Amino acid sequence: MKIHSKLTKVATTLAVALLSSPALANDILSRLSVPKGYELSYFAKDVENARQMAVGKDGTVYVGSRKAGKVHALIDNNRDGVADKKILVAEGLNMPSGIALKDGDLYVAEVERIVRFKQIAKNLKAPVKEVVFDDLPDKRHHGWKYLTVSPEGELIIPVGVACNICAEDPKFGRIFSLNLETKKLSTIAKGVRNSVGFDYHPVTGKLWFSDNGRDMMGDDIPPCEINRVDEIGQHFGFPYVHGGSVLDPEFGEGKSVTDYAMPALALQAHVAPLGIHFYRGEQFPKAMKHQLFVAEHGSWNRSKKVGYRVMRANVQDGQIRGYEPFLTGFMENETTYGRPAAIAELDDGSLLVSDDYANAIYRISYNNK
Numbered sequence: 276m277k278i279h280s281k282l283t284k285v286a287t288t289l290a291v292a293l294l295s296s297p298a299l300a301n302d303i304l305s306r307l308s309v310p311k312g313y314e315l316s317y318f319a320k321d322v323e324n325a326r327q328m329a330v331g332k333d334g335t336v337y338v339g340s341r342k343a344g345k346v347h348a349l350i351d352n353n354r355d356g357v358a359d360k361k362i363l364v365a366e367g368l369n370m371p372s373g374i375a376l377k378d379g380d381l382y383v384a385e386v387e388r389i390v391r392f393k394q395i396a397k398n399l400k401a402p403v404k405e406v407v408f409d410d411l412p413d414k415r416h417h418g419w420k421y422l423t424v425s426p427e428g429e430l431i432i433p434v435g436v437a438c439n440i441c442a443e444d445p446k447f448g449r450i451f452s453l454n455l456e457t458k459k460l461s462t463i464a465k466g467v468r469n470s471v472g473f474d475y476h477p478v479t480g481k482l483w484f485s486d487n488g489r490d491m492m493g494d495d496i497p498p499c500e501i502n503r504v505d506e507i508g509q510h511f512g513f514p515y516v517h518g519g520s521v522l523d524p525e526f527g528e529g530k531s532v533t534d535y536a537m538p539a540l541a542l543q544a545h546v547a548p549l550g551i552h553f554y555r556g557e558q559f560p561k562a563m564k565h566q567l568f569v570a571e572h573g574s575w576n577r578s579k580k581v582g583y584r585v586m587r588a589n590v591q592d593g594q595i596r597g598y599e600p601f602l603t604g605f606m607e608n609e610t611t612y613g614r615p616a617a618i619a620e621l622d623d624g625s626l627l628v629s630d631d632y633a634n635a636i637y638r639i640s641y642n643n644k
Contacts, residue, residue: 303604303605303612303613303630303633303635304316304317304637306604306605306607306612307602307603307604307605307613307637308602308603308604309601309602309639310601312560312641312642312643313639313640313641313642314639314640314641314642315602315637315638315639316356316357316637316638316640317357317635317636317637317638318336318349318351318356318357318358318627318636318637318638319336319349319357319358319361319635319636320634320635321361321634321635322338322347322349322361322629322634322635322636323340323343323345323347323634324340324341324342324343324345324631324634325338325340325616325617325629325630325631325634325635325636326338326339326340326341326372326373326419326616326617326629326631327339327372327373327374327421327422327550327616327617327629328374328617328618328619328627328629328636329374329375329376329381329619330376330619330620330621330622330627331376331379331395331396332379332396333396334350334351334354334621334622335348335349335350335396335399336348336349336350336351336358336619336621336627336636337349337364337374337376337381337395338374338629338636339371339372339373339374339383339384340371340372340631341370341371341372341419341631342370342631343366344366344367344368344369344370344371345363345364345365345366345368345371346363346364346365346366346368346371346374346381346383347361347362347363347364348361348362348364348395348399349361349362349636350362354623356621356623356625356638356640357638358636362399364381364392364395364399364402365383365392365402365404368383368385368390369385369386369387369415370385370386370415370418370419370420371383371384371385372384372419372420372421372471373419373420373421373422373432373471374422375422375423375424375430376395376424377424377428377430377455379393379394379395379396379397380392380393380394380395381395381402382407382422382430383422384419384420384421384422384432386411386412386413386414386415386418386419386420387409387411387412387413387418388406388407388408388409388410388411389406389407389408389409389411389422389430389432389453390404390405390406390407391404391405391406391407392404392405393405407455408453408458408460410460411432411434412434412437412446412447414437414447416435416436416437416438417435417436417437417438417468417469418434418435418437419435419471420432420433420434420435420471421433421470421471421472421473421549421550421617423473423474423475425452425475425482426475426480428455429452429453429454429455429461430452430453430455431450431451431452431453431463431473431482432450432451432452432453432460433449433450433451433467433469433470433471433473433484434446434447434448434449434450434451435447435448435467435468435469435470435471436448436468436469436513436514439489439490439491440489440491440514440523440525440526441514442514442526443465443466443513443514443515448465448466448467448468448513448514449462449463449464449465449467450462450463450464450467450470450473450482450484450504451463461507462507462508463482463504463507463508464482464484464502464504464508464509464510464511465508465509465510465511466510466511466512466513466514466515466535466536467484467486467502467511467513468486468487468488468489468513468514469486469487470484470485470486470487471485471487471549471550472484472485472548472549472550472551472569472570472617473485473551474551474552474553474567475553476553476565476590476593477553477555477565478565479593481503481504481505481593482503482504483501483502483503483504483539483551483553483567484501484502484504484551485499485500485501485502485548485549485550485551485569486499486500486501486502486511486513486538486548487499487547487548488500488517488518488544488545489513489514489517489523490545490576491576492521492524492544493544494544494545494577494578494579495543495544496517496518496521496544497517497518497520497521497544498517498518498519498520498521498538498541498542498543498544499518499541499542499543499544499545499546499547499548500518500519500538500539500540500541500542500548501538501539501540501542501548501551501567501569501588501595502536502538502539503539503593505536509536510534510535510536511535511536511538512532512535512536514526515527515530515535516530516532516534516535518538518541519532519535519536519537519538519541520532520541539594539595540588540595540598542571542598543581543582544577544581545574545575545576545577545581545582546571546572546573546574546581546582547571547572547573547574547575547582548569548570548571548572548582549570549571549572549615549616549617550569550570550615550616550617550618550629551567551568551569551570551618552567552568552618552619552620552626553565553566553567553568553590554566554567554568554620554626555620556620556623556624556625557624558623558624558625558640558641559624559641560641560643563587565590566587566588566589566590567587567588567590567595568585568586568587568588568601568618568626569585569586569587569588570585570615570616570617570618570628571583571584571585571586571615572614572615572616573605573606573611573614579609580606580609580611582606583605583606583611583613583614583615584600584601584602584603584604584605584606584615585600585601585602585603585615585618585628586598586599586600586601587599587600587601602615602628602637602639605630605632611632612632612633613630613632613633613635614630614631614632614633615628615629615630616629616630616631617629621638623640624641625638625639625640625641626638626639627639
């Protein structure tokens with residue numbers, strides 16, 4: 276009886292572990308929901324710790340990771356919306372979450388440096404890594420990054436603060452612009468706690484970015500943020516003011532919320548907005564053109580979980596007029612099934628959403644029939 280009891284207990288424990296394992300989250304698609312008219316499918320499974328994506332001119336989707344230390348290339352040969360081949364581009368990298376393509380070169384952000392794989396599409400079988408810039412802080416706390424290329428051709432690089440809350444430091448809490456020719460680093464935005472997502476508005480050319488609010492102030496403050504850079508070098512408040520409304524209990528004394536840039540949208544505390552993307556395609560309804568999609572990665576230190584969804588911000592005339600769920604079902608009854616991390620767009624106008632918990636990339640298409 277004792278042996279039987281022990282075996283039953285082991286089996287039960289194993290079953291619970293298996294059901295909660297991200298590696299076995301292949302049933303997650305049936306849990307997810309999109310609005311009427313949209314269809315959800317897998318673009319790729321088993322992409323370890325999938326984070327930021329970059330889409331090449333030939334349709335190849337490159338994917339960074341954070342914990343896995345890998346970069347993959349996903350190829351959809353027959354263009355049916357499902358990747359048929361996965362190629363390991365690099366491994367053993369230091370939290371290579373952020374990636375970007377420029378002139379056929381693949382740029383990858385490690386914690387302390389930027390590396391490049393020249394003409395990656397032509398060299399997938401034997402990619403060669405070279406260091407482009409190695410003068411970034413080596414702190415791993417909020418050290419993983421997101422990348423994009425500015426309209427002027429510079430590489431946009433965030434450096435999160437190496438703390439939950441700490442004194443302002445000109446090396447941290449910034450979004451920088453790197454001139455790839457001169458290697459000069461310029462400040463785009465200050466007072467940014469930890470941005471792991473940004474995009475340029477397709478019409479105005481202004482940079483919008485997400486920012487994760489500080490922890491350990493309770494369940495409901497301070498807000499996370501969606502911000503818009505109206506002037507180069509604007510200060511967005513950290514560590515003095517959070518979400519445009521909350522003075523920090525340690526660093527906010529003598530400060531005023533009016534001295535800092537207000538967020539374009541103050542989000543619920545701890546939803547952890549990561550990748551953001553302005554829709555540019557023609558497949559979705561016309562009303563979706565230039566709407567902002569936000570991947571809320573989800574809370575980790577809140578008594579009741581929030582986030583774990585992709586939201587749509589209704590952007591009109593440079594202002595956010597509404598904010599509503601678009602892709603949901605990643606979390607139910609405090610159980611996590613997935614965590615959306617980043618968003619990319621294929622040339623057919625469908626959207627890709629990476630999930631670094633379920634190790635998957637989803638494709639959202641629109642069926643107007």
